[in-house]
Amino acid sequence: MKLFSLRKTKPQAGDEDLLQRYRQTGDLALLGELYEQYMPLVYGVCLKYLQDEEQSKDAVMQIFEELIVKVTRHEVKQFKSWLYVLARNFCLMQLRAGKKMETLSIDEVMEFPFVLHPDESNEAQLKQLECCMRKLTAPQQQSIDLFYLREKCYKEVAEITGYSLNEVKSYIQNGKRNLKICLEANRER
């Protein structure tokens, strides 16, 4: 009965749940199922670093192998983020082995916080936000403003501001980071 119910709730079953079940039963199919959900993303990441399609496909499979080993060994709290780190590290190792060192700009390798901030809707915090916004540099401020507040897509922002697409992305990312730092600094006070 339980299986049945689980089956029904499959789309909603958490990653953690699948992992747990895998650890208990050792049933690889479970792990496969979990992996399959993220496979496009993993593939994409591999594509980004390795660029070659065939190589990327092999990498995806190899990452899966690593996954099998590591899942049992480590306690994985956030599967998605952990998988991301795993995939990225693998690709980087590949690159290093292939002596093909891709120079990544700092922006691209920047770590992003995965933990979502709790929804802050109270006045004080909004004020904080505004305050911090003003501290940003002009392009950053502008890009963030357009993207988040006006809910424009990159393309639009690029058109409006006149910056290139990559520049826009860069500004938004950096701006976001700075805001976060600022807000945290304020919070500590």
Add this chain to the structure above:
Amino acid sequence: MSAKKTDISQIEKYLAGELDTRAMHELERQALNDPFLMDALEGYERASKNQQANLTDLSNRLQQRVHTKRRMVLWPAIAASVLLFAGLGTWWLLRSPRIQPRPPQSSIVQSKSVTPKPAVSDSAIKQNAPQIAQTKHKFKKAHRTLKTSVVNEQVLAAVLPPADKSAAYERQKFTDTLTTPNELKEVVVIGYGAQKKVSITGAVASIKADSLTSTLSGRVAGVNVVTKNGRPGTSSRIQIRGINTQSGVEPLYIVDGKLADKISDLKQNDVASINVLKDTSATAIYGSRAANGVIIITTKKSKLDNLSEVESKQTQLIAGRILSKSGNEPLPGVAVKLAGKNTGVTTDANGRFKIQAQKGDVLDIAYVGYQNEKVKVKGHDSLQIKLNERQSALSEVVVVGYGTPREVIEEAHPTNGWQEFNKYLKENANLADGKTGVVKLTFVVNADNSLSDFKIVRSLNAQADQEAIELIKDGPSWQHNVNGQPEKVTVRIRFRK
């Protein structure tokens, strides 16, 4: 957490520019929060447009991987276990032939030595006969089949490991201790000369007869044979390495269980095997004489003969006394040799000797000035032999060299010798009442040559006893024992008419 199921089609549309701005924004926003997505987007951006085919392919591969791997995991395990079993099997098989002979031997014999064939040990000997007899058959394989039916021999065969070498020697010793045939009460092995148990420990080297055509040297590590001159027949000196041969004393020779002074008399062809005890632990068994090592030689004849002889006979310690026929004087320094063998002893100052012999052995007795005698060993363990004086001229010389040459008569004896003493007794042993008989008495010869402590062992009558004591007291003076200790002397006086 953001939505798990990344809609690849959405990404593709985004990349294709098929999404409206709103949707694009959504995706972008999502990407900003999710670097995973961000990276993937970038990846897809750089790659060619239609990745769906690849993704399906990947999906298939994953399914394959997930469902077939189990079998593959098993394969190495199966292969490994098969190899392990094969390895264990062959190892066990190789071991097992050795295992079989071992338990009987080890149960009986404690092998502590380096030699491949262990020797007799104390515990082994003390075991009961039936137990030993049981295991006898197991030894048959390893040893020559001993044709015997006597319990003695059975016990020997069972107790003693591989027949050659020291076995013959041990066998002899062994049988000596048995008093009655077909009866095994308790067995104690006595080492030659000393009352110790035999065990071969330490460095022992053995040589088999079949290859014994050359000398000892070169055949045993650490044994050197030095000939004084090149002449055949001269005795050679044997040096055993590492042992004190500086003093010039040779190692102890034991031939067929008897102490031999030198082995130059041995015919090489007669020698069945040689055991060399190289280390000084031999002294524990053979005494300090073995400080220079021990060479145990088993002769072929003895091995084969002894087998048949031991069947029905045993070697005994024959004690005897040699007297002159004319004067009944004990003859010292008489050579008593076992015919056919190279062992012999000399009589002591009192004409007594002890020799290991079997029933049927012939003792060759030779003495300068007397006719040689041959005496056959019968069942008695004590003999009295009388030698006739030789009237003819002394044309031959008998070298008295067997055993340790005694130039000095060690024990207490009449100063002028036994001959004179006996003469005196004969002349004076007359009783007033003319009675005849024998009085046996003992007395002590002290270091100052005085006599004391007269005791009558066998009395005739009171008067005769007294007379006997007087005779001795008034008789020729005595020479005390060389070692300066008072010694008890036994004298037998026959009273004649």
